[in-house]
Amino acid sequence: MLGTVTTGQSDRSRERRRVVRVVLALGGAAAVLALAVVVVPLLRPPGPRPLFQLPVPCGEIWRLGTYPGHDDYDVDLFPTEGAAWGRPVLASHAGTVTVAGINGSLGGRTPDNPKGPRGRGGGYWVKIDHGGRWETQYLHLLEPPLVRAGQRVAQGEQLGRVGSTGNSGAPHLHYEQHRGREKVETWFDGVPSGITDDDTEYSVTLTSGNCAAGRP
Numbered sequence: 672m673l674g675t676v677t678t679g680q681s682d683r684s685r686e687r688r689r690v691v692r693v694v695l696a697l698g699g700a701a702a703v704l705a706l707a708v709v710v711v712p713l714l715r716p717p718g719p720r721p722l723f724q725l726p727v728p729c730g731e732i733w734r735l736g737t738y739p740g741h742d743d744y745d746v747d748l749f750p751t752e753g754a755a756w757g758r759p760v761l762a763s764h765a766g767t768v769t770v771a772g773i774n775g776s777l778g779g780r781t782p783d784n785p786k787g788p789r790g791r792g793g794g795y796w797v798k799i800d801h802g803g804r805w806e807t808q809y810l811h812l813l814e815p816p817l818v819r820a821g822q823r824v825a826q827g828e829q830l831g832r833v834g835s836t837g838n839s840g841a842p843h844l845h846y847e848q849h850r851g852r853e854k855v856e857t858w859f860d861g862v863p864s865g866i867t868d869d870d871t872e873y874s875v876t877l878t879s880g881n882c883a884a885g886r887p
């Protein structure tokens with residue numbers, strides 16, 4: 672009798688050890704899978720630069736600039752004609768929206784109250800993944816973006832309107848291009864903008880070639 676009881680306890684403890692081994696193995700497999708899903712894409716080299724266009728309507732002329740204290744490669748866009756408030760902001764290239772929301776805080780700068788309280792960060796903003804580890808960002812939009820995360824957008828599709836939400840002095844579009852994990856010099860229509868660092872105030876005037884609205 673005693674022997675049988677001992678065997679029963681030993682069976683149970685063997686079963687417990689087996690369960691522990693299975694749990695550990697599953698945990699290990701999950702860790703390897705997470706590593707593959709998260710790390711492998713980061714190691715993948717970026718693809719070729721998409722043919723980005725200015726994030727504003729075809730034919731419009733805008734001044735692109737930067738200033739000391741702005742980060743390297745960051746671009747602020749101002750129209751050369753007409754008011755900036757409410758102007759359409761377009762996708763530079765086709766892609767998938769990864770963020771459409773609020774960065775920092777909105778503040779209270781509106782067309783009716785342009786000197787209202789300044790917010791923090793980017794305000795209403797949109798981020799688009801163009802594939803090949805290329806990404807663009809659009810900040811300080813006037814209102815909630817017209818697109819939502821996960822949505823596929825075509826080149827030239829409207830994302831929102833120019834505003835002054837977040838940490839913005841006057842209505843303008845703050846725009847960035849990223850390759851992999853780094854911010855890079857912005858290129859438009861295959862030509863580098865020349866906006867590379869924030870040591871000095873610098874600007875360039877360009878005409879939008881974002882003329883293929885609806886291109887998938």
Ligand SMILES: [Zn+2]
Nearest residue numbers: 745746747845
């Ligand atoms: Zn800016």
